[in-house]
Amino acid sequence: MDKNIDWTQARGFLATAEHGSLSAGARALGLTQPTLGRQVAALEAALGVVLFERVGRSLVLTPAGQEMLAHVRRMGAAADALAMAAAGRSDNLEGRVSITASDAMSAYWLPAVLADLRKTAPGIIVDVIASNAVRDLQRREADIAIRHVAPKEPELIARKLPDVPAYLYASADYLYKNGTPQTLADFQQLDFIGFDADASGVDVLNRHGLPVTQAMIRATSSSGVAVWEMVRQGLGVTVMVETVARNTPEVVRIMPQIAPVMVSTWLTVHREVHTNRRIRLVYDLLAAALEADVRQM
Template identity: 30%
Template structure:
């Protein structure tokens, strides 16, 4: 099968248009159309349904597009390994983690990484869905549980716990609860227990909801929960790593907390020699060590 035709087919399937694919490939629409017809003749199959608004893949076209997608990802991985044979750290690094950890802990620390490696480009993908690292949906992940996918290198970074926090202003206006039963006089801000989040956090929320709570505000990520807390809306269920960057948070009901939530860094085995991965791993490790040191000094 002709590699160049496959490349053109992949571009057309991705763009859904001969014209847009031609723009990407720097080919005329007629040249792209000829190559697609030649590929269909070679396979004796129709790959696209053609209509006025563009192109739709046929069942046979979907099968071929799935194959070319996998090929493209493997080629990207090979190109990354070739580029990373150089000593210089540069190029794109796709990092995935949760919305809360990425926006509240990782992103504020990235200036130090860019200062050290100005030619590095971070593509930060924040979502609760676990991206497939072996299939190169991302290069490296920070996850709130040990990854289960095979062929991954993993490093345990730290443990966190979910606890209850409020702003001084909220507590001044509404009082400080002394027991869980006192939550009947307060608003609880948390992720919904059924939302995608760390299991220990969901368990803590379910336990709290078994008590009579005065009012609720649920948000689908910890960044939103924090915004509610710092704007004096109520008592929030938040990860304990926030206390260093938000020192005005006041912990409420000191005995109430989740079990340990492990934080792991993971990346594909095939990127073991990647200079970008190495630089990012060392950066995160150094930041974790600094975080722990500040935490320890603050408890002395």
């Protein structure tokens, strides 16, 4: 047995254990499944033990794996703390900053802000993590997060930004073919593109005063970009935040008599990296851009 533990292999084991499969662990680490599988196999070979057994389509920790997991979690916490401390004390305005935001915000809002950032600090390399899942800033899955929920972790610093209104939109082509709805009766004849495949999405819209019925749902996707592209190409109507819609001239706001859905926005960062000049610059620029956009609405 090799007594020197490779942290890359240990991190691969930790991701697999916490996410329940090689495929999910690989996605979390930004690796391919075969690469992660080789890392776990190499760790098992180095330790001389079997860490996982396959049960159906899932991987289950063996007793040796359970014992190893507790130690590797402590290694991970120490590595995260070290990385945070180092990042927080860096005064270099050159280097990488990772930002996580929803896929729609990443595609339709962030690029213009990043163009301004490049003029201000051309040495900063931005890694945009376009994901609708909440990334773990404590694990350094991102440096900065644009979230629609307030963080609960005490280690995170969150700046509450002005709520962003979301309205109903359709493409001009869709309205030309189907007519522009004027009344609630007209609205209920429209094709709606939803973000959730089950009835919970309709319930959320109803609670916000939008009279959407399950019968109106003609397509759904968990991807905001996919939903928005379906709307742009005339498949139906949806609700979208104004920060995205204002950058899409092909769409038209409809039913102005319906009150907007107000979407909370939180700009979040780990307190250790908040003192990093490079990350703080990007953080402040994102906050200023979001606040300016809301003021212009």
